[in-house]
Amino acid sequence: MRLFTYLSLLFFALCLATSAYAQDSLAVDTGDTSTLMIQVENAAAKTNVRDEAPNLSEIFSMAKIFWALVFLLSGYIGIRVISKILEILAERSTQYRITLKGLIPVVRILGWIFVLFIIVAGIFQPPAATILALSASVGVAVGFASQDILKNIFGGVMILFDRPFQVGDKIEVGSYYGEVTQIGLRSTRVVTPDDSLVSIPNSEIMNGSVSNSNAGEANCQVVAEIYLPISIDTVRVREIATQAAQVSKYIYLAKPIAVLFFNEVKDRKSYLKMRLKAYVMDIRSEFAFKSEMTEIVIKALIDDQLINDQDFN
Structure with a gap:
């Protein structure tokens, strides 16, 4: 219309x-x-x-x-x-x-x-x-x-020439993370995961660090984190997490799937933090894939009696 x-x-x-x-x-x-x-x-x-x-x-x-x-x-x-x-x-x-x-x-x-x-x-x-x-x-x-406006305009021109990111990329600038929807002469607009539209002045982007999740590609890496008991069978957990990722409708199988474990201490108690790292075909499926992996992996671990409700109390 x-x-x-x-x-x-x-x-x-x-x-x-x-x-x-x-x-x-x-x-x-x-x-x-x-x-x-x-x-x-x-x-x-x-x-x-x-x-x-x-x-x-x-x-x-x-x-x-x-x-x-x-x-x-x-x-x-x-x-x-x-x-x-x-x-x-x-x-x-x-x-x-x-x-x-x-x-x-x-x-x-x-x-x-x-x-x-x-x-x-x-x-x-x-x-x-x-x-x-x-x-x-x-x-x-x-x-x-209008010195600030000129700085933003110069920053917008430099973004177009230097291309640290482009429209459609998932970037993180300061405390904001989301998909770039517009690169203007004054500001860059980003849609955050909670569907908020944030306008970031181009001068701040040029003077700060920018993290680009997909660098111009349609696919991007997604990391799902789950805290597990320190005594859990990591071999079985790795098999369950890998299989769950392989059958997902969002997965991009041309790139590897990795399951890593890290020891962390919270409230004077040790936990294993599992990080499932995989790629999705579309960057817009990032959070849907992360939620799906968390649900499927935890349900499979409970069904195999590897964890129970008391492990999270």
Whole structure:
């Protein structure tokens, strides 16, 4: 529904632009000869005065402002439509989801650069001296007023070039862990396991450490931890855990399954912490697989009378 709305707005903007262009052409065709002669004389007079500074009213005329707004609206709708199409295609394929979603921020940045270039160089066409003077003034003003925003923008650009992660990856930044849904110029958005959307400033990501669980692949490693009595039969436990992982509908068998044991002390009592490490085919199945392994392994251990309720009291 949102895609249909964007397409309708894009069609409306194109129709508006076409109508305006047709009206301008009609006005030129129906103009009398004297008006055209006056325009030619004015143009010749302007070419003779080469050293005269350009008039701001000529650079920022109402017609140019109108066309700039039309291109801004068309560019905004076009970028949203392309991003939405890529997102829909990505959600339909687990194998290419991360690759397609990684193209979305690139399309947005390149799209806006193209739109702004067309508006400045194609519509307003200011002299080079005016562009340099305006850029210097705006740069100094913006630099003092929004240093944090510029740091975030620079961080967003560096993330796109350095690619420590991309859209669709599972990352951990500080105390936040989740799937990257959007990489913007100001912040990166992450969906946590409890379905909370967290916006992390790009400057914090660039200045801190980032842990990437899958590094651009659809599969990722999952670790399920279970505390067991110190005297339990680890050989049998390893067999049960390995078999449970092998028959799971989430398992990615192209990578190894490992069962490790560690001794830990809690409340002055020793326990064995079993860590079942395996890979799932889709990173979104991470927590479902972890829950499934915990349930199946504990139930199998109870059925084999390797553990009982008193072991957890």
